[in-house]
Amino acid sequence: MSTAPADAIAFARPWFDEAEAEAAAAAVRSGWVVGGPQLEAFEAEFARICGVRHAIGMSSWTTGAFLVLHCLGIGPGDEVVVPSLTFIATANVAVHVGARPIFADVANDTTWNVDPGDAAARITERTRALLPVDQLGLPCDIDAFRALADTHGLTLIDDAACALGSRNRGRPVGSLAPISVFSLHARKVVTTGEGGVVTTDDDALAERLRRLRNQGMSASAFERRDAGAAQAPSFPEVGFNFRMTDVQAAIGRVQLGKLDTIVERRRAIAERYLAYLANHPVLAAPRVPEGMETNWQSFQIAVRDDAPVGRDAVVEGLAARGVPARIGVMAAHREAPYRDRAPLLPATERAADRALQLPMHPGITESQSTRVVEALDAVTRPLVSAGG
Ligand SMILES: Cc1ncc(COP(=O)(O)O)c(C=O)c1O
Incomplete structure (x- = not known):
């Protein structure tokens, strides 16, 4: 559609x-x-x-x-x-x-x-x-x-x-x-x-x-x-x-x-995403430790290690449904200027390979955030049935 x-x-x-x-x-x-x-x-x-x-x-x-x-x-x-x-x-x-x-x-x-x-x-x-x-x-x-x-x-x-x-x-x-x-x-x-x-x-x-x-x-x-x-x-x-x-x-x-309004609106969108992601079988939600308040400058999630699908396929599946997701934060040590002295950074590499970001800005309407959640569900639900 x-x-x-x-x-x-x-x-x-x-x-x-x-x-x-x-x-x-x-x-x-x-x-x-x-x-x-x-x-x-x-x-x-x-x-x-x-x-x-x-x-x-x-x-x-x-x-x-x-x-x-x-x-x-x-x-x-x-x-x-x-x-x-x-x-x-x-x-x-x-x-x-x-x-x-x-x-x-x-x-x-x-x-x-x-x-x-x-x-x-x-x-x-x-x-x-x-x-x-x-x-x-x-x-x-x-x-x-x-x-x-x-x-x-x-x-x-x-x-x-x-x-x-x-x-x-x-x-x-x-x-x-x-x-x-x-x-x-x-x-x-x-x-x-x-x-x-x-x-x-x-x-x-x-x-x-x-x-x-x-x-x-x-x-x-x-x-x-x-x-x-x-x-x-x-x-x-x-x-x-x-x-x-x-x-x-x-x-x-x-x-x-x-600033306060911008952060409040971002928080409301994040809460919708978080509600959907709770106990999700394929996707891991961002963790906000006790005592921390984030401004939700970006909303990053990860494809779980045991998921029967890669991160790029999820990003492409969302794009096909009109949801512009992006791959997550980069790993600087993998880029040309730093590659020759790259140390072992397993958690960084895992994140760089498995994380993606969902649309996040104060102008996202309730119907748009619903569409994001529905698209995530459409991309991941068949995997759960196939995997299970
Ligand atoms: C974590 C971090 N550090 C530094 C920068 C660089 O900021 P600027 O583009 O204003 O130089 C950015 C920009 O995206 C960033 O996300």
């Missing part, structure tokens, strides 16, 4: 309306399209939501995390422990500063979060930082990583790219590690198209990140607007252009105002 395009299910989609378009237009009309008041206000709102002193807007997660590693002086000869089961950017930033990403395995369950015990086993005298990921929005066991970092004298950086609005025992992600880095890419719960944010309580680090994102300039254009024309900025060290624009920040402010 073909689906009318008007009611086609999108796999992911930003939760925009006229308010974002108006905010972007207002920033353009104001003339302050970069380094202006919108960025300052966005950063203050983001910091408040995360319960930290500083939020520093960047052009992406990648430039933000790179700049953090650069500020920490991490470089050639150093190692950074990262999960492999993540978007490859997590490993790439270590390479960008000349360091080595050292891959740790994930827990052998459907949290798909990096296992602190395995990460501990990867620490050597060259390790400088731990960069665990909040997988698809689900907070990782940051307290275990904090303890590891303290024991070994390492810096802990939370890859919170996907996790704005998630909580760990009531505490917002962004405040749980000394440094956290978020992405505002279009797939994230709150988006500015591209963009990133670093959060921290470290005043000196925040001040340096703000300078270095702006070519090392001592004061931004907005800060210098009332200074005399002859007031020249200074450039105490070599910087970069990693600025977030005011047009992005204006969109971001509207998005931050919707």
